[in-house]
Amino acid sequence: MIVAERKPIEKILEMVAPYKKILVAGCYGCVTVCLAGGEKEVGILASQIRMARSKEDNPIEVLEQTVERQCDAEYLEKFRDNIAQVEAVVSLACGIGIQYLAEKYPKTPVFPGVNTLFLGANIDVGKWEERCMACGDCVLDKTGGICPIARCSKHLLNGPCGGSQYGKCEVSKDVPCGWQLIYDRLKELGQLDKLKEIIPPKNWLRAKGPRTLVREDLTLER
Amino acid sequence: MKGENKLNNLKAGSNLEKVLASGHFACTGEIGPPKSADFHHIDMYAEGMKGKVDAVNFTDNQTAIVRLASWGAALRLLYKHGMEPTLQVVCRDRNRLAIQSDLLAAYAHGIRNVLCLSGDHQAFGNHPGCKGVYDVDSIQLISILRKLRDEGRFECGEECKVAPKFFIGCAVNPFADPFEFRVIRMEKKIRAGADFVQTQCILDMERFEKFMDLVRKEGLHERVYICAGLMPVKSPRMARYMQTGVPGMLVSEEFCQRLEKAENPKEEAVNITIDYIKRCQKIEGVHGVHIMAVAWEEIVPTIVEKAGLLPRPTF
Ligand code: SF4
Ligand code: SF4
Numbered sequence: 152m153i154v155a156e157r158k159p160i161e162k163i164l165e166m167v168a169p170y171k172k173i174l175v176a177g178c179y180g181c182v183t184v185c186l187a188g189g190e191k192e193v194g195i196l197a198s199q200i201r202m203a204r205s206k207e208d209n210p211i212e213v214l215e216q217t218v219e220r221q222c223d224a225e226y227l228e229k230f231r232d233n234i235a236q237v238e239a240v241v242s243l244a245c246g247i248g249i250q251y252l253a254e255k256y257p258k259t260p261v262f263p264g265v266n267t268l269f270l271g272a273n274i275d276v277g278k279w280e281e282r283c284m285a286c287g288d289c290v291l292d293k294t295g296g297i298c299p300i301a302r303c304s305k306h307l308l309n310g311p312c313g314g315s316q317y318g319k320c321e322v323s324k325d326v327p328c329g330w331q332l333i334y335d336r337l338k339e340l341g342q343l344d345k346l347k348e349i350i351p352p353k354n355w356l357r358a359k360g361p362r363t364l365v366r367e368d369l370t371l372e373r
Numbered sequence: 374m375k376g377e378n379k380l381n382n383l384k385a386g387s388n389l390e391k392v393l394a395s396g397h398f399a400c401t402g403e404i405g406p407p408k409s410a411d412f413h414h415i416d417m418y419a420e421g422m423k424g425k426v427d428a429v430n431f432t433d434n435q436t437a438i439v440r441l442a443s444w445g446a447a448l449r450l451l452y453k454h455g456m457e458p459t460l461q462v463v464c465r466d467r468n469r470l471a472i473q474s475d476l477l478a479a480y481a482h483g484i485r486n487v488l489c490l491s492g493d494h495q496a497f498g499n500h501p502g503c504k505g506v507y508d509v510d511s512i513q514l515i516s517i518l519r520k521l522r523d524e525g526r527f528e529c530g531e532e533c534k535v536a537p538k539f540f541i542g543c544a545v546n547p548f549a550d551p552f553e554f555r556v557i558r559m560e561k562k563i564r565a566g567a568d569f570v571q572t573q574c575i576l577d578m579e580r581f582e583k584f585m586d587l588v589r590k591e592g593l594h595e596r597v598y599i600c601a602g603l604m605p606v607k608s609p610r611m612a613r614y615m616q617t618g619v620p621g622m623l624v625s626e627e628f629c630q631r632l633e634k635a636e637n638p639k640e641e642a643v644n645i646t647i648d649y650i651k652r653c654q655k656i657e658g659v660h661g662v663h664i665m666a667v668a669w670e671e672i673v674p675t676i677v678e679k680a681g682l683l684p685r686p687t688f
Contacts, residue, residue: 304494305465305505309512310558312491313546313573314621321620322496334551346557349565352469352513352528 152181152272153245154279155188155265160199163241166262167200170211170238175200175264176230176252177217178244185279187265188243190217196243196264221248227255234259270301287356293345295336302329308350384522384568385540387485388457389428391688392661393569393598398654399661400682401459401571401600402426402673404450406441412449415441418670419454425674427685428457428486430571430663434466437498444479451483459542460484463492468508469517469528476518480537488542488571489514512558512565515543519566541566545599546573547584548623556587563597570597571663574604576615577625578652585656594658601653604665605642605672609633643676650680 167173175197183189197213204211214233218226221244239260242249246267253261269281284301300306304322311330314321320328337343379394392399402422407414422429429450431443447458460479462472491511495503517528518541525536543562547555575581588594606612609632616624635641653659666672
């Protein structure tokens with residue numbers, strides 16, 4: 152999933168300072184699962200904003216609404232009535248949802264209420280870790296199902312650098328070395344031979360600018 | 374590596390290559406460029422090393438700290454001092470476009486040795502918020518240099534009319550983990566095109582000897598020149614720090630204690646380095662030493678002389 156974290160309240164208050172009536176827009180997708188921007192977090196942020204502003208003697212009206220997914224035009228439609236009434240929106244969806252919401256309502260300023268961090272997994276209570284960088288040409292078959300792009304600090308494709316020691320990455324003793332994990336896993340699978348392959352320089356697939364996916368099998372149906 | 378006359382079949386024709394190909398025990402030095410826009414220290418250390426080493430490495434923004442460019446320092450050595458540089462290139466700061474372009478210029482200027490490295494992560498340096506490039510890794514970089522030299526083609530496959538023909542070096546760290554993988558990785562580097570190896574500095578001789586056993590078992594010492602990296606460490610405190618605080622380094626108890634027990638640790642640092650040079654000369658498959666006197670460059674000539682490595686061969 153996409154992992155995000157709530158922006159500090161001070162930053163959000165700065166963004167909404169000029170307004171008297173806003174909408175806090177949540178999403179039931181990834182940000183609900185990672186507890187950054189679901190219905191509950193929408194409620195918390197809305198009351199934080201109201202309280203801060205009434206303390207300053209500068210009250211603000213805050214509407215709250217959460218939809219299934221902000222990265223989907225169909226669900227964004229549901230915001231129409233509320234957005235018609237407000238001066239600005241703070242979206243707690245990931246960066247994709249925030250942008251798509253802004254795109255659909257071009258006359259209303261939309262602000263980010265979260266920092267979108269990475270593509271990761273919830274590995275323990277309150278702990279998320281990056282697992283994929285969406286490189287577009289997956290190599291997990293060669294690396295025992297562990298991603299060298301996302302989990303090696305240098306995105307190395309041909310094995311651990313000289314800084315790998317005691318299972319840790321040279322960057323920090325708190326970070327496991329991705330290549331040690333790959334080595335251990337391949338050893339367990341009896342596939343250490345795979346490490347002998349020299350993987351050539353990667354095509355980072357940026358030649359066409361922002362990446363798009365067009366599936367003709369689907370577009371032709373329309 | 375044995376049996377044939379390698380001198381008639383040089384890949385780049387650098388002094389370092391000739392020394393190694395002719396079967397001499399190579400001896401190289403290293404200078405870390407300064408964090409400022411002047412050549413003062415480089416000139417000073419270079420003069421000291423003149424005639425004492427076969428080539429001088431210039432580090433490339435070592436430990437991810439901005440320093441005078443390694444190519445700039447290398448050119449200074451070449452033009453001002455008439456000595457041979459080894460250009461270090463890390464993958465952290467430049468993509469394949471910039472690296473290949475720099476290498477064309479370096480070759481056109483007369484640089485012949487290149488050492489390919491991943492580079493310390495930017496988190497270590499003085500701009501930890503920067504974006505690390507790592508477009509290619511060190512093994513891919515080696516293969517790019519080889520492709521340019523042997524096929525006259527850029528990474529993309531396009532022809533390079535006057536292609537740079539470098540003597541291609543790589544680093545090997547026998548002290549990092551996973552230990553068993555280090556030999557596999559070294560073999561990959563050789564297969565990718567490495568001609569010579571400079572090891573991470575050896576502060577644990579036993580582990581290095583163990584590593585060389587594995588290297589010989591795989592026959593790698595016959596496919597590449599191996600130069601053992603050595604570092605004179607002038608204070609016991611520094612040695613202890615490296616023992617625990619530097620990722621990818623191993624420092625033996627013996628090494629630390631020799632410095633700690635010494636009345637004059639600086640003198641002892643020189644003695645240890647000389648001892649290690651002599652031990653390296655006895656290890657089958659070690660073809661030379663690379664002396665990295667980090668922040669103590671002026672000591673290199675003394676070490677070389679006392680170790681009996683003079684005079685250096687000339688061609
Ligand atoms: S290789 Fe890594 S970054 Fe690329 S798609 Fe697979 S998991 Fe994602
Ligand atoms: S220590 Fe491991 S994870 Fe860290 S940069 Fe090196 S190979 Fe990658």
